Amino acid sequence: MKLEVTQKLICLTMAGVMTMTSGITAFANQDIEPRGTVYHKNQKLTVTNLNVREPIMKSNGYVDYDNFAPAQVSWTNPTTKQVYQAYCVNPAKPGYGDTADYDITVEKFDGDCIVDAGGSGGKGKRADSPSCAGNTVAEFLEGAVNAGYPTVKAETLFGNNAAHFGVSQERLNYAAYLATKMAIWSGIHNNYGINTWSQNEGAKNYPKPLRDKVVAVTKSIYQKAAKYKPSSGKSQVTLTAEDPVKVEPNYEVVIKIGNTQNNVAGADMSVEMAAGGRFTDGLKICDMKGSEYPKKTTSSNNERYTLPANVREFKAILPEPSTPEYKLTKEIRLFAEQNKKILLYGRTSRPDTQNYILAGGHMITLRYLLL
Numbered sequence: 001m002k003l004e005v006t007q008k009l010i011c012l013t014m015a016g017v018m019t020m021t022s023g024i025t026a027f028a029n030q031d032i033e034p035r036g037t038v039y040h041k042n043q044k045l046t047v048t049n050l051n052v053r054e055p056i057m058k059s060n061g062y063v064d065y066d067n068f069a070p071a072q073v074s075w076t077n078p079t080t081k082q083v084y085q086a087y088c089v090n091p092a093k094p095g096y097g098d099t100a101d102y103d104i105t106v107e108k109f110d111g112d113c114i115v116d117a118g119g120s121g122g123k124g125k126r127a128d129s130p131s132c133a134g135n136t137v138a139e140f141l142e143g144a145v146n147a148g149y150p151t152v153k154a155e156t157l158f159g160n161n162a163a164h165f166g167v168s169q170e171r172l173n174y175a176a177y178l179a180t181k182m183a184i185w186s187g188i189h190n191n192y193g194i195n196t197w198s199q200n201e202g203a204k205n206y207p208k209p210l211r212d213k214v215v216a217v218t219k220s221i222y223q224k225a226a227k228y229k230p231s232s233g234k235s236q237v238t239l240t241a242e243d244p245v246k247v248e249p250n251y252e253v254v255i256k257i258g259n260t261q262n263n264v265a266g267a268d269m270s271v272e273m274a275a276g277g278r279f280t281d282g283l284k285i286c287d288m289k290g291s292e293y294p295k296k297t298t299s300s301n302n303e304r305y306t307l308p309a310n311v312r313e314f315k316a317i318l319p320e321p322s323t324p325e326y327k328l329t330k331e332i333r334l335f336a337e338q339n340k341k342i343l344l345y346g347r348t349s350r351p352d353t354q355n356y357i358l359a360g361g362h363m364i365t366l367r368y369l370l371l
Contacts, residue, residue, distance in 0.1 A: 040078060040106040043346070045086055045356070047071045047097040052174045054203045056214045057182060059196040068200075071097030072177045075106065075346060075358055084360030085150050086346055087181050089141075091189050092118035095354035102353055104346035109138060113345045114355065116188045131187045133194075133226035140187040142343045143228025145359045148180030148221045149173070158213045165210040175206065179214050183221035184357065194222045237263070237336055246320075253316045254288075260312070260336070267337040269307040271314075274331035276302040282319040283330055290315065307334075 055068035073086040073096050088095040096102065107113075110127060115137055117124030125131075131140035145151060154169075154176035155161045162172040186194040197218055199211035206214075238258040244251045263269075271285050271293075279285075284292050285305040293305040293314070307314060321328065346356035 038105060038107045039344070042103045043075060043078070043106055044101075045073050045075055045096045045104060045346070047073055049170045049174045052168070052171045052205070054205055055200050056175060056178055056203045056206050056211050057197050057218070058200045059192055059198075061198070063200055063202065066098075067091065068182075070178070070181060071095070072174055073097055073356070075104070075356075077360075082360055083150075084344070084358040085177060085180070086356040086358055087184050088354035089115035089184065089188060089357050090117050090124075090354045091185055091192070092116075093352060093354050096356075099353055103349040104356060105349070106358065107345050107347060109141065109343035109345040109357070113347070115141070115357075117355075125188060131226075132190060133187050133222065135226060135228070137188060138343065139228055139230060140225045141184065141357055142230050143225030144180065144184050144187060144221055145343060145357065146228065147224035148183060148359065149176035150360060157217050158210065165213075166207055167205075167210060171206065172210075175210060175214050176217070179217040180221055180359070183218045183225065186218070186222050187225055194219055237334075239334065241316075249320055251318050251320060252290075253318075254313055255316060256313045257311065257334075263309065263336055266309050268309055269311065270335045271305040271307060272298075272302050272333055272335070274333045276300060278303050281321070281328060281330070284317045285332075286315045286317050287311075288313060288315060290317065 049072045053069045053071065055063050055065055057068060058064075059068070070088070073088070075084045075086050076082070077084065086096070113127060114124035115126075125137050127136065127138035129137045131137045133140050135143075149157060154172045157176050157179065158165070158172065162169045165172065167175075182192070182197060183194070185192045186197075197215050199208065199215050201208070201211075203211060237260055240256050240258070242254040242256070244253050257269075273279060279295075285295075285307075286292050293307055295303055295305050298304050316330070316332070318328065318330065344358040344360075346358050348355050
C-alpha cells in the first residue's frame with residue numbers, strides 16, 4: 001500500500017489503496033497430521049444419539065425408515081480430540097452402525113475419492129463429476145460442509161435453541177445432522193431431489209415447528225452448496241485508504257479493512273513497512289483516536305505494529321515535512337491469518353460399505369502477506 005503526500009505551490013494530494021498479492025509467507029496445519037493426502041489411518045467411527053433417531057422427513061411422501069432415520073456417526077481426531085460429524089456419501093450401501101464394525105482412512109477429498117457408488121451414480125462419481133445441483137461434486141460437498149452442521153451450530157441453523165422447540169440438545173443436534181446429511185444426499189444422489197422433502201408428521205418426538213425447520217434448513221444448505229465456490233487459496237481481504245486529512249501538525253489517513261470473514265477468530269493482525277525495516281519520517285500506525293498501536297522489532301529487524309483482531313479501520317499518521325515542497329511515498333504491508341476449509345474423506349476398509357465426508361474444524365491456516 002502506498003501513502004503519498006505531495007505539496008507543490010500549496011497543492012496537496014494524498015492517495016493510498018491497499019491491494020493484495022497472493023504471496024503466502026507461512027503455512028501451518030491446525031488440526032491434522034499431514035502425510036501426503038492421507039492424514040490418519042485405521043480410524044474408528046462412533047455412533048451417538050441412538051435414542052433420538054427418528055425419520056423427521058419424508059421424500060415424495062414416503063418414509064424410508066432404513067435411510068431417513070440414520071445413525072449419527074462421528075470421528076474423533078486422535079491428535080486434537082476434536083469431533084467431526086461423518087456424512088455417508090454412498091447411499092445405496094450400508095453404513096457404520098447399520099453393519100459390522102469397520103475402519104476408515106482419513107484423507108483429503110480429491111480425484112481419487114468416490115461418492116454415490118452403487119446408487120444412481122453406478123460405479124460412482126468423482127470430485128470433478130457434476131453434482132445434482134449443477135456444480136461439481138467437490139464444490140457441492142465443500143459447500144455443504146461449510147453451510148451445514150457442525151460448521152454452523154444447530155441453534156444458528158434453526159434460528160433458536162432446544163428449549164424453544166421443547167426438545168433436548170441431543171434431538172436438536174440430531175435434527176441438524178439429519179438436515180445436513182439429506183442436503184448432501186440430494187446433491188450427489190439423483191433419487192433424492194431437493195424439492196421432494198417434506199416433514200414427517202409421524203415423527204412425534206420432534207414438534208412440527210422443528211420438523212418444518214429441518215425441511216427448510218435442508219433446502220437452504222443445498223442451495224448454498226449449489227452456489228459455493230471453494231477458496232482459490234488467495235485472501236479476499238481488502239484495504240482502502242480514504243483521502244488524507246490535515247490535523248495539525250500531521251496528515252491522517254483512515255484505512256478500512258474489509259472482507260475479513262475468513263480471518264482466524266481472535267488472531268491479531270500486524271503492519272510493517274513493505275520493504276521491512278523501520279517506520280521512517282515519523283510515520284505511525286494508530287487507532288481511530290490517534291493512539292499508537294504497540295510496536296515491536298522482529299527477529300528480522302523489522303518494526304511491526306500489532307492490530308487487535310477486531311479492528312476494521314485504523315489511521316496512518318504522518319507529520320508534515322518541514323520543506324516547502326515535498327513528495328513522500330510510504331508503502332506498508334499487513335499480515336493476517338486466515339482459515340481455508342479443506343474437505344476430508346473417510347475411505348472405508350470394506351468396499352461393500354459407506355465412505356464418508358467428515359465435517360468439523362478441518363482447516364488449514366494461511367498467513368497472508370498483503371501489499
